[in-house]
Amino acid sequence: MVIPGRRVQRRVTLTEIAEACGVAPSTVSRALSNPNRVSTVMYERITSKAQEMGYTSALLPSADNRLARGxxxxxxxxxxxxxxxxxxxxxxxxxxxxxxxxxxxxxxxxxxxxxxxxxxxxxxxxxxxxxxxxxxxxxxxxxxxxxxxxxxxxxxPGLSGVVIDTPAGLGQAVHYLNSLGHTRIAYVRGPHASWTDRTRFEAITAAAHESDVEIVAVGRYQPTLSNGAAAADAVVLTRATACIFFNDVLAIGALDRFHQLGVAIPDDLSVVGCDDIFGASFSHPPLTTVTSPxxxxxxxxxxxxxxxxxxxxxxxxxxxxxxxxxxxxxxxxxxxx
CATH class of the missing domain: 3.40.50.2300 (Response regulator)
Incomplete structure (x- = not known):
């Protein structure tokens, strides 16, 4: 990883600047990472001292134009x-x-x-x-x-962010598959540390409970095409008539493997992905998926x-x-x- 040179050539620590200014290191950190988190007087005081001490990342825009070129x-x-x-x-x-x-x-x-x-x-x-x-x-x-x-x-709590409501879309997928007569559905799970996978699995199981559908969890897979192929073998063993994949990459990787195994899609097995990535609409067959912007x-x-x-x-x-x-x-x- 290469960090922009304007901020890596350090010879002075935040603690040293804080001691010179008579403030806490956290105050210096706030002033240098986002000047708007401190008063104008404090910002000018800290950046002036930092420049004086040779701390190059203190060369930020002036108070009048702080939001430019960070x-x-x-x-x-x-x-x-x-x-x-x-x-x-x-x-x-x-x-x-x-x-x-x-x-x-x-x-x-x-x-x-x-x-x-x-x-x-x-x-x-x-x-x-x-x-x-x-x-x-x-x-x-x-x-x-x-x-x-x-x-x-x-x-x-304590974090700001943007959440795409794919779990609701996968809940729709469970109800849709059930409307087609599927009562045993496999879910191919994503990475262990993925919050997204956990919330998707929770939504799928909740929707299955509402529809009296059995969900069979399959493995934990990093989202790659080769792992999708490996997951396809595991899905066949579940004897499910439909499967939902953590994302489209796994699902598309599985489609080729299902073909090799002689599993006809969707006659023998219905397949659903998630994210609607480029390529999902022209996979073979075109993939039913949750469109995620x-x-x-x-x-x-x-x-x-x-x-x-x-x-x-x-x-x-x-x-x-x-x-x-x-x-x-x-x-x-x-x-x-």
Missing amino acids: TIALVLPNLTNPFNLDVIRGAQAQIRAASYLHLLVSTEESLPMEAQWMREMARTVDGIVVSSPRIDDEALRAVSQVAPTVVVNRAA GESAGRAAVDMLIGRFATRDRSDRIDHISAHLTVRASTGPRNND
Whole structure:
């Protein structure tokens, strides 16, 4: 990971600046990460002393123009899922429109890497947007105390963010499959540390209870095409007549494997994905999925973050974006043979 040079050439610590100014290190951190979190007098006092001591990240815009040309980090668990590319497009457009620099970080599904880099970036950037984080709520709240942070697809006390309501869409999928005669449905689960997977599974099981449908949980899988193929073998063993996958990447990976196994889709098995990524509409067969507006989420998250730069209101807030089931050819009536 390369951090912009304007903030990495340090020779002075926050603690040293705090001692020189006679304030707490947390006050210095707030002033340098987001000047609007302290008074103008305190901001000028701290940045003047920091410049004097050679702390290069203190070379921020003047008090009259604090919101120009800072750096916003966008953190994602991977760059292989097309849904994340949609989030990037939306976030990048808003960051560019606001004249900020854009730092893109992929943690490659590594929880330790995500935890370390988030802690480090909180001291070097003006704000952070993190999508589908794997670290826990407490760690995220600690990061947000150092730098303004907005989370995509995580809702927890003390955190602000944007949540796409895919769980409701998957609840729709359960009811839809049940209307087609399916009473035993497999759910292929996502990564262990995924809040999104947990909320999707909870919504699926709640909808199944309402419809008197049996849900069979299958494994824990990182969202890759090869893992989707592996999950397909496990789904066949459940003897379910329909299956829902954590996301479209897993579902599309499974479709090819089902074909190899001689499982006809949807005659033998109905398949549902989630996110409606690029490619879902022309998979074979076209995939029934929950349409999830990732680009809108990216835009909304950046708008929320920049809004927090300009206001003293630090209360947490969660905005919701709706999602819906899109029916295509991968689902059909249960075969009673």
